[in-house]
Amino acid sequence: MKIIESSQNMQSLALELKSLKQKLILVPTMGALHEGHLALVDQAKQLGDKVVLSVFVNPTQFGAGEDFEKYPRPLEKDQELAQARGVDYFFVPKASEVYPAGDQTVVMVTELSRGLCGAFRPGHFRGVATVVTKLFLICQPHAAVFGEKDYQQLQVIKRLAQDLHFPIKIIGVPTLREKDGLALSSRNAYLNTLQRQIALKLPQSLQWAVRAVQQGEQESRVIKEKIIQDLQDPQIKIDYIEVVDSETLEPLPKIKAQARLLAAIRVGETRLIDNLPLKL
């Protein structure tokens, strides 16, 4: 595994691979790698010739008062995990290169960024869209792999790639979960034992909703109200529970084939998100 710290070196390498018709697959991460990220690497290895995993804790997607400073950065461990999983290039760009002096160019995917997490994290998806555009242009991949756990992010990036004409396939990979159902997330590390237990209510609610729909429930309102009830807990604050179209993310009053349930809660200080398709 080659470690690359310079954006320019990464881009030269990427363009060289392109001229050799080698397919480079990008797995963009913020590090603190867990099995969920490594599943993205496995998927990437199926899709192309070489895999680049980027680790960049992107400042512009964190809002004021969010966890940019405390976000975990176990870089050595990340490097070992990536190497063990067969990553070819471990790309750790410097913020001063990703955002050069005088940087002022922003990319926004307007409608898709507005609701859901976008409503609670102003500027977040603008930061995501901007950094992903930069990483795509630096790494020039044939495809890029993202987790479905950040479902709104995945839809934002799919839309961005289509609208801007990136010749890059965007691949979503289903969420990996702990045995008890909690979605893998770097932020789970913030939870204490009690909070970890309480956090389980989130996947349990989503799984309940899938069963309810299987058993004939068609009203989003009914599902949302029941989940809000089930999540009642002094340590839980609900940001949103929403049934949406899986592509446009428009709220759906009635469950239909494309319906997906998206939820965001805070357990103590820790923000957790999760989602599931309501029909298989």
Added chain:
Amino acid sequence: MKIIESSQNMQSLALELKSLKQKLILVPTMGALHEGHLALVDQAKQLGDKVVLSVFVNPTQFGAGEDFEKYPRPLEKDQELAQARGVDYFFVPKASEVYPAGDQTVVMVTELSRGLCGAFRPGHFRGVATVVTKLFLICQPHAAVFGEKDYQQLQVIKRLAQDLHFPIKIIGVPTLREKDGLALSSRNAYLNTLQRQIALKLPQSLQWAVRAVQQGEQESRVIKEKIIQDLQDPQIKIDYIEVVDSETLEPLPKIKAQARLLAAIRVGETRLIDNLPLKL
């Protein structure tokens, strides 16, 4: 010369040229080609192996009440001029491909787009930055050539290319002028004979300013006030006269090496812009 109407065909061709290490040079235009555009083609032919000239009257860079509808579209004549000048690919994308159904991704270069023309044409440079990003990704050029006549646009695009890490050289070409000094522009066709005469005051003012600086004038205020006086005419409305840093476009109270004079006026309904460096 090959005529290409499909964005997808253009991108396939561009990627193929890239894998062959052929340098493709892009000349993006809105058509209504004049000798100014053809000078960009000449420059492009110096820079690479193949030249693609795009003709696309970009709807998103026109504001409400601007001249999108009446903007000249002499496509057959453009095609002949491009062919005669040695263009390899004449790319005429459809708006429905450049902006696919559901399109919602925008690119903005924030500070540089704010003042000067940006203050009088809200959303204009957002439209420019967005369409140029799309054209860059469709055409994947080695370099792209723009006229210095649209000087703010040139700086916006240079910044965009740097910030987003486009592996594309941005080349500016000095403004071509009629014998009497009027900058070539597709919009000059809107002027009647009297307006054409009055429009001359614009380049004459800029040239006066260059001489004044040569003779020792150092105060931007003095230059601006004199030009405002000289442009007094019932048919002229001044949008702005500004002395700015040639890269950041920040207003300069004192003339320095990097100073550039930028001006925009309206003669009747027709908006004209021009600019010159104040020190050689």
